[in-house]
Amino acid sequence: MNTCEKVREQLSMLLYGELSFDEEGAVDTHLEGCAECRAALEREQELHAAFDRVEIEPPASVLWESRQNLQRQIAAEHAPVYRVSWWDQFLDARWLKSAGALALLSIGFFGARMFPNLGLGFTGMSLVDPGAQRVRSVESGPNGGVQIVLDETRQRVVSGGLDDQNIRVLLLSAAKDPSDPGLRYETVGILNDRAQATEVRDTLIYALEHDENAGVRLKAMDGLKPFVRQAEVRKALAGVLLSDGNPGMRTQAIDLLTQGVGDSTGNTTSNGLDRDIIGTLQELMNHENNAYVRQRGERVLQLVNASRDTY
Amino acid sequence: MKLRIANLVMATAMVVAAQEPPVVREGAYWVGSIGDSFGIAAHARLQVNTRGNVTVRREAGDQVTYRVRQRVRAANEDQARTLLGGGVKQVSSARGRVVLELQPISAGMVKTDIEIGVPAQVSMVIVQTDLGGINVADFDGAVQLRTGGGDIQLGKIGGTVQCFSGAGEVIIERAGGAIDCTTAGGNMAVRDAGGSVALSNQMGGNIRVDKAAGDVRAHSAQGMIEVGQAGGAVFADTQGGFIQVGSARGVQAESMAGTVRVKNDAGPMNLAAMAGNILAELLNGSRMQDSSLVAGTGDITVLIPSNLAVSVMARNSTGGTPRIVSDFPEIRVTPSKFFQAPMVGQGAINGGGPVLNLNVSSGVIYLRRK
Numbered sequence: 001m002n003t004c005e006k007v008r009e010q011l012s013m014l015l016y017g018e019l020s021f022d023e024e025g026a027v028d029t030h031l032e033g034c035a036e037c038r039a040a041l042e043r044e045q046e047l048h049a050a051f052d053r054v055e056i057e058p059p060a061s062v063l064w065e066s067r068q069n070l071q072r073q074i075a076a077e078h079a080p081v082y083r084v085s086w087w088d089q090f091l092d093a094r095w096l097k098s099a100g101a102l103a104l105l106s107i108g109f110f111g112a113r114m115f116p117n118l119g120l121g122f123t124g125m126s127l128v129d130p131g132a133q134r135v136r137s138v139e140s141g142p143n144g145g146v147q148i149v150l151d152e153t154r155q156r157v158v159s160g161g162l163d164d165q166n167i168r169v170l171l172l173s174a175a176k177d178p179s180d181p182g183l184r185y186e187t188v189g190i191l192n193d194r195a196q197a198t199e200v201r202d203t204l205i206y207a208l209e210h211d212e213n214a215g216v217r218l219k220a221m222d223g224l225k226p227f228v229r230q231a232e233v234r235k236a237l238a239g240v241l242l243s244d245g246n247p248g249m250r251t252q253a254i255d256l257l258t259q260g261v262g263d264s265t266g267n268t269t270s271n272g273l274d275r276d277i278i279g280t281l282q283e284l285m286n287h288e289n290n291a292y293v294r295q296r297g298e299r300v301l302q303l304v305n306a307s308r309d310t311y
Numbered sequence: 312m313k314l315r316i317a318n319l320v321m322a323t324a325m326v327v328a329a330q331e332p333p334v335v336r337e338g339a340y341w342v343g344s345i346g347d348s349f350g351i352a353a354h355a356r357l358q359v360n361t362r363g364n365v366t367v368r369r370e371a372g373d374q375v376t377y378r379v380r381q382r383v384r385a386a387n388e389d390q391a392r393t394l395l396g397g398g399v400k401q402v403s404s405a406r407g408r409v410v411l412e413l414q415p416i417s418a419g420m421v422k423t424d425i426e427i428g429v430p431a432q433v434s435m436v437i438v439q440t441d442l443g444g445i446n447v448a449d450f451d452g453a454v455q456l457r458t459g460g461g462d463i464q465l466g467k468i469g470g471t472v473q474c475f476s477g478a479g480e481v482i483i484e485r486a487g488g489a490i491d492c493t494t495a496g497g498n499m500a501v502r503d504a505g506g507s508v509a510l511s512n513q514m515g516g517n518i519r520v521d522k523a524a525g526d527v528r529a530h531s532a533q534g535m536i537e538v539g540q541a542g543g544a545v546f547a548d549t550q551g552g553f554i555q556v557g558s559a560r561g562v563q564a565e566s567m568a569g570t571v572r573v574k575n576d577a578g579p580m581n582l583a584a585m586a587g588n589i590l591a592e593l594l595n596g597s598r599m600q601d602s603s604l605v606a607g608t609g610d611i612t613v614l615i616p617s618n619l620a621v622s623v624m625a626r627n628s629t630g631g632t633p634r635i636v637s638d639f640p641e642i643r644v645t646p647s648k649f650f651q652a653p654m655v656g657q658g659a660i661n662g663g664g665p666v667l668n669l670n671v672s673s674g675v676i677y678l679r680r681k
């Protein structure tokens with residue numbers, strides 16, 4: 001491949017700002033001495049301009065989501081394919097689970113309504129049985145007796161160290177309990193001390209990205225601070241920066257993502273400010289309305305000699 | 312007379328025209344730095360209007376000192392000077408308030424840090440920065456702080472504290488007087504307050520007050536609220552998250568989703584949890600007043616000292632088999648009939664006293680002896 005062909009292949013990437021600084025310099029040098037390639041660049045620019053004229057308003061996170069989708073599709077192409085039989089599909093059908101759950105619920109509800117006082121010895125004043133009980137089924141016995149199946153929810157105290165696998169499994173589950181943000185907050189607080197473990201860190205990242213409660217998300221971010229140089233943590237923080245509605249979250253996220261950038265040594269690359277983060281900051285500039293976050297983003301982009309805009 | 316008033320209105324005014332600060336190379340950066348000092352009268356208030364991160368520290372003597380340090384990456388000194396852009400500094404004084412204007416007109420990518428040295432004779436420091444964090448380590452007087460965005464961190468403040476951040480954390484180690492702070496979003500924490508505390512979190516974040524001598528008012532759009540010890544009453548509300556009060560003289564707390572846990576010394580309790588449990592502990596010798604605890608979906612548990620005189624009215628509207636579980640034989644429970652909620656429990660413990668109203672829509676009521 002001669003130089004012109006190589007340069008023309010890179011023209012699109014040049015216009016998208018995706019070339020490295022060295023590559024960009026080499027292309028610029030070639031363009032100065034090659035009229036044909038300059039003409040090719042102009043044609044490419046006209047094409048981009050035509051696209052720009054029909055520009056739509058994409059959601060703020062579209063670039064990030066596109067990258068994620070690309071990664072998933074690449075992974076899927078390399079994944080082995082398994083044949084699934086019709087019987088497996090039938091057993092795996094979600095309607096079966098739903099129908100089963102509905103049946104159980106109905107039995108419990110009508111059982112409790114129809115037989116509120118079955119003479120089983122528990123009353124409203126009972127101190128013996130603090131657990132919740134529901135009649136699941138009743139059956140007549142041979143001698144006039146009755147056989148009753150009860151569903152019981154009982155409290156049980158489980159104790160152990162954080163290194164105990166059972167305790168850890170319970171904590172990881174509690175961290176995603178949708179019903180009680182207080183429980184999730186306290187669980188995340190405990191897990192923060194064990195964030196060096198991958199499964200714990202994954203749970204904290206999940207909370208950071210998906211928990212509906214800002215207090216829980218902030219707590220999860222506390223636990224992830226020591227791991228801010230890890231790729232998956234940076235990715236999650238980038239997602240927060242682009243899509244979290246709480247300006248306090250975005251402030252913390254950009255502080256963490258850009259910490260060390262612009263320190264007294266001026267060393268920005270050792271901080272691991274990769275292309276994805278630069279892309280995230282450029283995307284952020286399109287829609288960020290918090291002045292502080294915006295200013296931090298602008299400053300960092302300038303420090304790494306990146307454009308403010310995305311192309 | 313007119314002259315005297317004019318003197319009061321503007322005792323001194325000094326405008327320093329924009330001047331080019333020296334720019335030096337530090338590593339990969341060009342750094343411009345200016346600084347100066349000026350005298351200030353005893354008990355005066357100092358106001359600083361600026362843009363950038365502000366640090367306030369205590370200064371010996373009777374002079375206010377300031378230093379503006381700006382840093383930028385640039386190809387050469389000329390470009391650095393262009394980016395730094397100079398700025399305006401101005402000191403004016405009126406009615407005991409000295410205003411220091413430090414307005415850099417530099418490009419947005421320039422990092423600006425402002426350091427203010429304040430002598431002990433200044434009674435109040437007011438800082439208004441468009442953008443950037445504010446840090447006051449140690450100051451005997453009062454502070455009023457406002458930033459468009461950035462963290463606010465305060466060490467030992469002798470007087471009252473008022474602060475606002477457009478986005479960021481608010482952390483206060485100690486304040487001798489009342490605290491009134493708001494942030495658009497971010498955590499808020501107060502270790503020790505000599506007066507009342509009012510903290511508001513507009514878009515979400517956790518609030519923690521370890522100790523306050525007066526009332527505590529805490530509002531979070533979304534997040535946990537923890538109050539360790541309040542000398543006065545606690546008023547707390549959150550749209551999502553638990554509320555926990557270690558001790559207080561009266562509590563009003565509302566959580567849309569989350570547990571409410573309260574220990575009350577005295578005064579009324581008005582607690583509501585739409586989706587979450589309520590756990591209320593009455594302390595030994597407490598002088599409680601009429602109280603109301605309401606849980607939508609969740610249990611109510613009240614821990615009552617053996618010797619406390621209180622009248623209880625409990626209603627459980629749970630469908631099916633509602634339950635009221637009591638350690639006290641004085642509480643008479645009327646079971647609900649078929650499809651007829653609620654179950655009612657009432658009685659006078661130790662002869663009766665202030666009324667404790669308990670209401671549950673879906674859950675269990677527990678009255679426990681402590």
